[in-house]
Amino acid sequence: MYRSLPATLLFTLLVYLLVTILASLSTTALAHSDVPFGSSSDSSSSLDNLLSYTRISAGLSATYREDTIAENSVWQIPGVLMGGDAHAPEKSFSLDDASLMFDWKHPDGVFAGLEFSKHGDHDLEMEEAYAGLDFELTDTLNLEFTGGSLKAAFSPENTTHAYQRPFSENDLLYDAFYGGHYADEGVRFELSSGSLTLGTEIWRGDQFPATAGTGGEAQDIYLYWLGQADTHWWRIGGWIFNSRGDARTDDRLSRDHQHGTTDSEDAANIYFDGAQQAAGFHLTFGQMLENGWQWRISGEVHHVRVDGNLTDDTRAASLEGRYYGYWIQPELEAGKHLLAVRYALLNLDNHLIGAAGESLASDSGLTDMDEDPTWLGMSYRYRLRESLAIRLEWTHNQSVAADNNYGAVGITWGAAL
Amino acid sequence: MLDVSIPLMGNLSRARNFFLHSLLIAVIVLLTACGGTSETTFDDQGVNRTAFDWQLPASVPLPFEPENNPMTEAKFQLGRHLFFDRRLSGNGEQSCADCHQQNIGFTDGLVVSVGSTGDLHPRNAQPLLNVAYNATLTWANPSLVTLEQQILVPLFGEFPVEQGINDGNREEVLDRLRDEPRYQTLFAEAYPELGDPIDYENIVKAIASFVRGMVSFNSDFDRYERGQSSALSASAQQGRKLFFGEELECFHCHGGYNLSDSTFDRTMTFIERPFHNTGLFNINGTGDFPSNNQGVFEITEDPADMGKFRAPSLRNIALTAPYMHDGSLVSLEEVIDFYAAGGRNIESGPHAGDGRLNPFKDGFVTGFDITEQEKADLIAFLNSLTDETFLTNERFSDPWSTL
Numbered sequence: 001m002y003r004s005l006p007a008t009l010l011f012t013l014l015v016y017l018l019v020t021i022l023a024s025l026s027t028t029a030l031a032h033s034d035v036p037f038g039s040s041s042d043s044s045s046s047l048d049n050l051l052s053y054t055r056i057s058a059g060l061s062a063t064y065r066e067d068t069i070a071e072n073s074v075w076q077i078p079g080v081l082m083g084g085d086a087h088a089p090e091k092s093f094s095l096d097d098a099s100l101m102f103d104w105k106h107p108d109g110v111f112a113g114l115e116f117s118k119h120g121d122h123d124l125e126m127e128e129a130y131a132g133l134d135f136e137l138t139d140t141l142n143l144e145f146t147g148g149s150l151k152a153a154f155s156p157e158n159t160t161h162a163y164q165r166p167f168s169e170n171d172l173l174y175d176a177f178y179g180g181h182y183a184d185e186g187v188r189f190e191l192s193s194g195s196l197t198l199g200t201e202i203w204r205g206d207q208f209p210a211t212a213g214t215g216g217e218a219q220d221i222y223l224y225w226l227g228q229a230d231t232h233w234w235r236i237g238g239w240i241f242n243s244r245g246d247a248r249t250d251d252r253l254s255r256d257h258q259h260g261t262t263d264s265e266d267a268a269n270i271y272f273d274g275a276q277q278a279a280g281f282h283l284t285f286g287q288m289l290e291n292g293w294q295w296r297i298s299g300e301v302h303h304v305r306v307d308g309n310l311t312d313d314t315r316a317a318s319l320e321g322r323y324y325g326y327w328i329q330p331e332l333e334a335g336k337h338l339l340a341v342r343y344a345l346l347n348l349d350n351h352l353i354g355a356a357g358e359s360l361a362s363d364s365g366l367t368d369m370d371e372d373p374t375w376l377g378m379s380y381r382y383r384l385r386e387s388l389a390i391r392l393e394w395t396h397n398q399s400v401a402a403d404n405n406y407g408a409v410g411i412t413w414g415a416a417l
Numbered sequence: 418m419l420d421v422s423i424p425l426m427g428n429l430s431r432a433r434n435f436f437l438h439s440l441l442i443a444v445i446v447l448l449t450a451c452g453g454t455s456e457t458t459f460d461d462q463g464v465n466r467t468a469f470d471w472q473l474p475a476s477v478p479l480p481f482e483p484e485n486n487p488m489t490e491a492k493f494q495l496g497r498h499l500f501f502d503r504r505l506s507g508n509g510e511q512s513c514a515d516c517h518q519q520n521i522g523f524t525d526g527l528v529v530s531v532g533s534t535g536d537l538h539p540r541n542a543q544p545l546l547n548v549a550y551n552a553t554l555t556w557a558n559p560s561l562v563t564l565e566q567q568i569l570v571p572l573f574g575e576f577p578v579e580q581g582i583n584d585g586n587r588e589e590v591l592d593r594l595r596d597e598p599r600y601q602t603l604f605a606e607a608y609p610e611l612g613d614p615i616d617y618e619n620i621v622k623a624i625a626s627f628v629r630g631m632v633s634f635n636s637d638f639d640r641y642e643r644g645q646s647s648a649l650s651a652s653a654q655q656g657r658k659l660f661f662g663e664e665l666e667c668f669h670c671h672g673g674y675n676l677s678d679s680t681f682d683r684t685m686t687f688i689e690r691p692f693h694n695t696g697l698f699n700i701n702g703t704g705d706f707p708s709n710n711q712g713v714f715e716i717t718e719d720p721a722d723m724g725k726f727r728a729p730s731l732r733n734i735a736l737t738a739p740y741m742h743d744g745s746l747v748s749l750e751e752v753i754d755f756y757a758a759g760g761r762n763i764e765s766g767p768h769a770g771d772g773r774l775n776p777f778k779d780g781f782v783t784g785f786d787i788t789e790q791e792k793a794d795l796i797a798f799l800n801s802l803t804d805e806t807f808l809t810n811e812r813f814s815d816p817w818s819t820l
Contacts (some may be wrong), residue, residue, distance in 0.1 A: 078455075348458050349453075349455060349457070350456075
């Protein structure tokens with residue numbers, strides 16, 4: 001009922017076909033971690049195979065924000081079930097995130113990593129703890145196996161920190177569909193050949209939108225083409241993410257549960273049983289200009305399908321959610337200056353069937369707000385030093401009915417120690 | 418070779434760049450071209466169909482209507498006349514409204530009610546409002562789940578006698594109604610498909626329709642919950658926090674839109690019918706309640722059900738003193754003190770025993786510390802649950818008084 005295997009296979013085939021065609025046009029390849037503008041700390045480059053290293057790196061982002069949305073309540077984008085670490089940005093001065101990372105790799109291909117992170121005023125957590133093996137299957141084919149606690153690699157956007165990207169706020173689409181970001185215990189198999197990377201991840205399902213144990217699960221598969229030619233470079237790819245939740249609640253409400261109103265009590269007791277299937281397409285395209293200037297544009301399109309049941313102690317309804325969203329981000333960088341704009345939009349269609357459909361939708365935040373939730377931001381970053389920068393931002397946040405405009409100023413720091 | 422490969426490589430590079438630029442433009446166009454606004458739609462599968470104007474706020478779900486007695490305005494109006502009519506009793510001296518008076522929230526203000534022949538009811542009369550949402554009717558009967566069942570009790574009950582209709586007078590009572598010209602019209606309008614509709618089945622259905630239609634969601638509390646922040650005073654807002662807080666635990670049994678955990682409406686698939694022992698008695702330390710008032714135990718004879726009663730809605734609670742199933746607490750202050758103590762200790766007399774230690778007491782009645790200010794705030798909140806419009810609404814008033 002919840003799986004659409006033909007659609008999944010078709011999407012996989014299309015992505016594979018697309019990348020194969022594009023790859024045939026490529027003459028020069030970039031390793032995964034060699035993206036000039038990249039933020040990924042992925043350790044899977046073929047170059048890395050030849051090296052051993054021990055690295056310690058750290059970064060942080062702190063921002064003073066003059067306003068926010070959902071200041072005294074849990075943030076709820078109208079039209080989508082939320083959870084995980086999808087928190088509204090905090091008003092006034094706050095730590096967006098801070099992380100400390102350890103990476104180690106042996107010449108024979110064994111590697112391990114550890115990352116501690118702190119987001120906002122939430123507790124320090126171990127975000128990643130993994131070990132793996134990287135080896136060449138043939139002269140042109142490399143296989144990497146990683147297991148442990150990982151950030152999902154189906155999109156580079158899922159792995160970035162606030163100090164690595166132009167904006168202090170998280171991506172609206174990831175807050176809506178992946179609980180901020182997807183990080184879980186699981187295994188990853190990644191096959192790379194030149195500019196192509198094909199990977200799959202199998203998760204315990206212990207993170208939103210999945211649940212662990214009986215009835216819960218998550219998997220994804222992704223394919224990327226990373227290339228460079230002349231003054232251009234690009235990363236093009238896509239993914240399919242499948243998850244199932246069993247008696248899933250909005251764990252943000254469970255953690256911060258208060259009986260301030262009768263509604264919050266209702267919302268915390270609503271369970272979702274069912275599947276969330278997502279497919280996405282990622283594109284980053286950049287060009288070096290004269291005088292050291294460069295421009296780039298990146299973006300993603302997400303399609304999400306949710307099928308399942310909503311229940312509480314007394315009510316039940318079935319839910320069909322058909323969601324679509326995109327974000328697009330042009331950037332211009334000149335020396336120490338970086339100017340970026342991001343626009344994100346969610347289109348959230350829900351259909352609830354059953355006597356309690358309307359009341360459960362109201363209590364769980366699925367009632368629409370008569371327009372698409374959107375997020376528009378502009379960012380200017382000035383690098384004081386190689387590792388230290390100040391950032392000015394302006395945001396028009398219309399992810400809830402009461403839209404909000406606010407400015408922010410912050411610092412970012414990231415360095416190898 | 419060189420002469421050939423360089424132009425070829427140049428052509429490939431131009432083709433690739435052209436392809437990538439085209440792809441980029443296509444993606445941007447696709448993104449911005451997608452139309453349609455987010456929308457949440459519903460299919461209630463017909464469950465919210467009704468022929469009756471419930472006059473409810475949009476945020477409140479419709480109550481259940483029995484298939485064999487769907488709501489109509491004609492039945493509601495007939496039921497209203499019967500509810501206020503003393504002729505609908507064995508001796509012609511008591512109507513439903515004698516124990517359920519509109520100006521005090523459709524209760525009677527007595528410790529326990531008095532029947533038409535002078536019998537004392539063992540229990541305090543419950544207020545009538547939003548009864549349509551009750552998962553069970555009366556204080557402690559899990560099997561009474563419809564108003565059509567419940568109304569038979571005051572009309573025909575013998576222990577105690579309430580309205581006192583019995584085999585000896587039932588035809589006489591019907592004749593009184595048949596002699597009333599207004600009933601000829603009202604019954605005909607309510608049951609147009611029947612030739613001679615004046616009978617007890619139709620009387621019960623009409624009264625049930627009237628009582629079911631007595632809905633109230635217009636208190637200061639309701640207006641506050643609907644977003645009118647000035648509807649509650651600062652003190653009442655503090656009291657509201659206490660009420661819904663984990664310290665006092667009130668909301669566990671008196672939560673939800675009807676302020677009772679025994680609530681049922683059309684949106685519900687799974688019905689909960691809870692009953693609670695609040696520690697009012699613990700006769701001789703055995704957990705016993707007085708023999709004439711033992712709660713659900715009287716129906717089930719299960720010792721664990723001793724002293725269990727339904728948590729009533731707290732709407733209009735400020736009007737409906739005295740409180741508890743036996744009317745033994747005279748004021749809201751006493752009720753708060755009772756729950757703060759975690760039960761009642763009766764030191765002497767036939768009911769002596771420490772209710773705080775009742776082995777069947779509900780887990781949420783554990784006692785709490787509360788200051789005088791907090792008590793005043795809590796009472797301010799409880800006062801905000803009064804729907805003043807309900808007390809004077811002509812729709813629920815005595816239709817005979819206008820004659």
